[in-house]
Amino acid sequence: MRRLYHQPLSPFCRKVRLILAEKKVEVELVEEKFWERRMDFLRLNPAGKVPMLRIDGLILSDSAAICEYLEETHPTPQLMPRGAPERAEVRRLVAWFDDKFHHEVTVNLLYERVYKRLMKTGYPESAKIKAGAKNIKYHLDYIGWLMEGRRWLAGDELTIADFAAAAQLSSLDYIGDVDWARNEAMKDWYAKIKSRPAFRSILADLMPGFTPPAHYADLDF
């Protein structure tokens, strides 16, 4: 049985879940409290992170590696372009959201507000929350700027880059940290990706102790 070890609000897990759902690859979801460093989990996955995917007799970790694997083994629908320059642009943007956006925004907001409480590692630091709230503005405008000349983030086609970005934003939207009024092109792009069937299971997930804002699961937000 295919199985995804995940955390409901982890943007990296959400990215993999979105790609799996787009490609209609069914998996059993298993919630893994990775911070508890369970020995059986670490033995399979020494990085100790989620997502970890059991598939085709393999154990895969690292969300970018998992997405590329899924694209290579389940090429329909196609979520990576064919040309090398276009593929480089998708990967640049995936890294932008997985690395830059994540460290500048998500770590400062989601980890401070949610994971510190779950992991019992202290209280939110207001300086970090302020930094995250400031940094997200620039990223939302960057998405808007990209969308002024493109149908999807990396070009004319929907790609893994859109899911990498949408996964980060959906985790932050759950805690009310995305100002959708900031940029219309950005909001239109998110409305388009949020209304895909692949998004449904993610929007239905609830995290005990944390209630999302009313618009969170609303497709007409």
Next chain:
Amino acid sequence: MRRLYHQPLSPFCRKVRLILAEKKVEVELVEEKFWERRMDFLRLNPAGKVPMLRIDGLILSDSAAICEYLEETHPTPQLMPRGAPERAEVRRLVAWFDDKFHHEVTVNLLYERVYKRLMKTGYPESAKIKAGAKNIKYHLDYIGWLMEGRRWLAGDELTIADFAAAAQLSSLDYIGDVDWARNEAMKDWYAKIKSRPAFRSILADLMPGFTPPAHYADLDF
């Protein structure tokens, strides 16, 4: 003209330089002090990081995206396996070194000791240097453990994963932070990759104000 904007001790730039050299793709090297946030550089590369590669009329950024592009456009010698499971293992390890090793080790040692001085952002923090010195042990042993059952890090063939790891280690070796006596299998692997012609230009690079230890450029260290 192909041009790589880089920093001599950046492990991400070193990884790209090694892949370029293996594939015999000649580039002009341009040192970019990315922390000065030069406007002409930011316009081309809004992430503001090095490496940035000008090639085939394109501007590429993000070292992992650049390496995949080079593999797709210059497939000889082959540095990615053909099978999806093997490719996932290469990408898992690239992420291990680019992300986990870099944040747990390189940031704590190289950025504290070298980049803070270059960027004039303060003095090295001894707590961070201690953390980096502690963390590297576990990573060196992980390389040794992988090499007990494999010819190269990701399996039987030399891949991008070996260059991702060697790039991090070579930057740290320049500042004397790698204990080569710790693990023999790890040292044998590094000696093998360090003796490749692709490594020569990197070992010859000197950073004004920082002198590498005597063994640094020695192939028989």
